[in-house]
Amino acid sequence: MGTFIAIVLAAVLTNNFITVKTYGICPFLGVSKKTQSAVGMGVAVTIVMALATLVTYPVYEYVMVPLGIDFLEIIFFIFIIASLVQMLEQVIKKVSPSLYNTMGIYLPLITTNCAVLGVTELVIGDMSQFLAGASMNIGWAVLYALFAGLGFTLVMIIMSGMREKLNYYKTPKALAGFPTAMITASFICMAFMVFTYIQI
Amino acid sequence: MNKYKRITLDGLIFQNPTLMLVLGTCPTLGLISSATSAAGMGLTVVVILTLSNIIISALKKLIPNEVRIPCYIVVIATLVTFARMLLEKFVPDLYDSLGGFLALIVVNCIILGRAEAFANKHTVLESAVDGLANGLGFTCALTVMGIVCEFLGSGSIFGLHIMNFTIGMFATPAGSFIIYGLSIALFTYIINLFEQRKRVNENRLARENLLDKEAA
Amino acid sequence: MTVKQFFKSTAFKCVATLMGILLVCGVFLTVMYGFLQVSDEERFDRAIQKIYGKSVETTQIDISEKETSFEYSDILELYKVEDDGNYLVLASGKEGFGGVVECWVVVKMENGAVAGVNKISVNKANGESYISKVSQGALDSLAQKADPDEELMGGYKHGTKEPGGDYVQTGASYSMRAISNAVNGAMEFVKAYVAGGNNQ
Numbered sequence: 087m088g089t090f091i092a093i094v095l096a097a098v099l100t101n102n103f104i105t106v107k108t109y110g111i112c113p114f115l116g117v118s119k120k121t122q123s124a125v126g127m128g129v130a131v132t133i134v135m136a137l138a139t140l141v142t143y144p145v146y147e148y149v150m151v152p153l154g155i156d157f158l159e160i161i162f163f164i165f166i167i168a169s170l171v172q173m174l175e176q177v178i179k180k181v182s183p184s185l186y187n188t189m190g191i192y193l194p195l196i197t198t199n200c201a202v203l204g205v206t207e208l209v210i211g212d213m214s215q216f217l218a219g220a221s222m223n224i225g226w227a228v229l230y231a232l233f234a235g236l237g238f239t240l241v242m243i244i245m246s247g248m249r250e251k252l253n254y255y256k257t258p259k260a261l262a263g264f265p266t267a268m269i270t271a272s273f274i275c276m277a278f279m280v281f282t283y284i285q286i
Numbered sequence: 287m288n289k290y291k292r293i294t295l296d297g298l299i300f301q302n303p304t305l306m307l308v309l310g311t312c313p314t315l316g317l318i319s320s321a322t323s324a325a326g327m328g329l330t331v332v333v334i335l336t337l338s339n340i341i342i343s344a345l346k347k348l349i350p351n352e353v354r355i356p357c358y359i360v361v362i363a364t365l366v367t368f369a370r371m372l373l374e375k376f377v378p379d380l381y382d383s384l385g386g387f388l389a390l391i392v393v394n395c396i397i398l399g400r401a402e403a404f405a406n407k408h409t410v411l412e413s414a415v416d417g418l419a420n421g422l423g424f425t426c427a428l429t430v431m432g433i434v435c436e437f438l439g440s441g442s443i444f445g446l447h448i449m450n451f452t453i454g455m456f457a458t459p460a461g462s463f464i465i466y467g468l469s470i471a472l473f474t475y476i477i478n479l480f481e482q483r484k485r486v487n488e489n490r491l492a493r494e495n496l497l498d499k500e501a502a
Numbered sequence: 503m504t505v506k507q508f509f510k511s512t513a514f515k516c517v518a519t520l521m522g523i524l525l526v527c528g529v530f531l532t533v534m535y536g537f538l539q540v541s542d543e544e545r546f547d548r549a550i551q552k553i554y555g556k557s558v559e560t561t562q563i564d565i566s567e568k569e570t571s572f573e574y575s576d577i578l579e580l581y582k583v584e585d586d587g588n589y590l591v592l593a594s595g596k597e598g599f600g601g602v603v604e605c606w607v608v609v610k611m612e613n614g615a616v617a618g619v620n621k622i623s624v625n626k627a628n629g630e631s632y633i634s635k636v637s638q639g640a641l642d643s644l645a646q647k648a649d650p651d652e653e654l655m656g657g658y659k660h661g662t663k664e665p666g667g668d669y670v671q672t673g674a675s676y677s678m679r680a681i682s683n684a685v686n687g688a689m690e691f692v693k694a695y696v697a698g699g700n701n702q
Contacts, residue, residue, distance in 0.1 A: 105459060106459060107316070108315040108462070109316075109386075109390070110312065111311040111312045112311055112395060115311065155532075157367065157371070157531065157535050158367065159389075160366055160367050160370075160389050160392055161524075161531075164359055164363050164392055164393070165356075165359075165360075168356065197393075198395060198398060199393065200312040200390045200393050203389065203390060203392065204386060207386055207389050208386065211386075212626070260471045260472070260474045260475035261467075264308050264467065264470050265467040265474075266467070267467070268463045268466055268467030268470070269464055269467045269468075271463045271467075272460045272461070272463035272464045272467070273460075275460035275463060276455065276460045282599055349519055350515050350516045352516050353516040353517075353519060353520050356520055357519065357523050360520070360527055361523065361527070363527075364530065367531055368531065371534060371535065371538040378540075447637065
């Protein structure tokens with residue numbers, strides 16, 4: 087239980103992917119103009135992160151390490167993620183066309199999202215600081231990926247809400263667009279800095 | 287010659303991947319709190335981008351259109367893995383300071399973007415120049431922002447201690463976001479000013495030409 | 503579709519190209535890995551090099567039987583430096599700024615008793631946002647101040663419980679507290695180890 091809480095708190099708040107690790111900034115800045123699309127992107131990223139970890143972690147641990155080809159991890163992981171995204175797209179298209187219309191457009195963008203490759207690389211590395219003494223296994227890995235995705239979604243939603251309001255204000259020409267978005271993001275980061283005081 | 291000059295200027299200034307197109311943001315924001323790691327990241331990207339551009343433009347006849355993206359990703363991932371091995375062996379300090387961002391070069395939009403937008407349509411030499419120019423544009427932007435960020439956040443430049451007064455925020459992503467945002471704003475402002483002046487100049491020349499013609 | 507047609511079709515061409523590129527890349531990397539592999543000994547030598555500035559003879563001591571866990575620190579590895587008789591401890595300290603700091607501590611020995619700390623070097627700092635602000639000067643002054651005779655009070659030594667204190671000017675007072683905890687743990691551990699009659 088302690089490990090569960092530690093992982094959830096670390097993934098969502100203290101080591102948030104956007105505000106602390108700065109992974110997955112491209113969709114964070116690109117798809118956060120409207121809350122609806124931010125939620126769609128966030129959910130899509132969360133699902134792909136959890137699924138990708140579910141596949142890559144066992145492949146790395148039980149296939150690549152015993153065979154001694156763990157140095158090829160980047161090629162394997164990016165291939166697994168790319169094919170997973172393709173498959174997910176086809177499945178969603180078949181099962182629920184309405185869901186495909188809202189979420190499907192974000193799926194192709196996810197292959198080249200740092201957050202997905204980042205989480206698969208993180209969970210095979212040193213995770214001891216989050217585990218509160220437990221040893222790493224696939225369950226914790228997927229849990230971490232899932233909640234890291236939810237943390238990503240949380241920040242996306244906060245950002246999109248702020249940007250929707252910012253639309254009503256006039257900004258200087260040079261500051262319009264990305265600069266304003268980044269300064270907004272900086273304030274979110276500062277707010278999230280408070281959570282680093284949580285001691286697990 | 288003019289063609290290469292245009293490619294270089296585009297990559298370095300007018301289409302600067304970091305400041306004009308805002309690509310490859312993750313490593314930028316993660317690493318500009320230290321100028322050394324920012325410059326190291328930039329130089330690694332220069333090498334990988336140039337090599338990937340060369341290889342992809344050399345193979346463009348061979349690769350069928352349908353599977354071009356997976357092929358590019360394999361080439362880039364190979365180069366990144368190779369670069370990671372080299373850095374771990376010969377420059378372990380830099381390897382440690384880049385951390386997870388080294389593997390994430392694979393999904394850096396700049397590299398895949400240049401492969402898709404430039405290298406698969408142009409000759410090997412043009413692609414090499416383009417890769418070099420874009421990579422250097424990325425490196426320069428990162429290094430300058432890194433110097434500013436490190437000076438404010440840690441009171442040092444390239445690890446060289448200068449002053450004791452520091453603003454802690456600039457050592458964290460919050461400060462990186464602000465520096466990056468303001469750099470984009472300043473760069474866009476300067477480019478706009480430059481282009482406006484160029485346009486005014488062109489208009490003046492055109493008007494004078496017209497007057498000359500009428501006078502004649 | 504005849505066999506000939508199959509070999510001329512686009513699908514075959516695609517698969518063949520992709521497989522060909524994958525194979526070439528895989529073989530290339532495997533060959534290169536043979537040349538560039540970094541062994542564990544090399545990694546350890548680098549850590550030593552960083553601390554001492556030269557390579558020294560060390561022997562690893564098995565500590566799996568010992569009590570390695572303190573309230574705010576954990577002892578990970580213990581080495582005896584053959585050149586000067588000091589102990590080299592890899593210890594991790596808790597209570598930092600949201601993470602765990604792992605550092606090498608050289609525990610100075612005089613006449614078979616712990617006499618202080620010679621040198622501290624940060625090995626890893628997961629999740630510590632401000633660790634870059636900890637200068638070597640601050641670490642050296644911490645090493646000088648470390649007092650082996652002082653007892654641990656509630657897990658801390660005098661003056662290290664409050665973050666900041668003497669180290670507030672580094673701008674990373676919480677990280678410094680984690681490092682202090684690691685150093686204190688290392689000293690306590692070596693004291694207990696020596697008291698157990700293990701020092702030859």
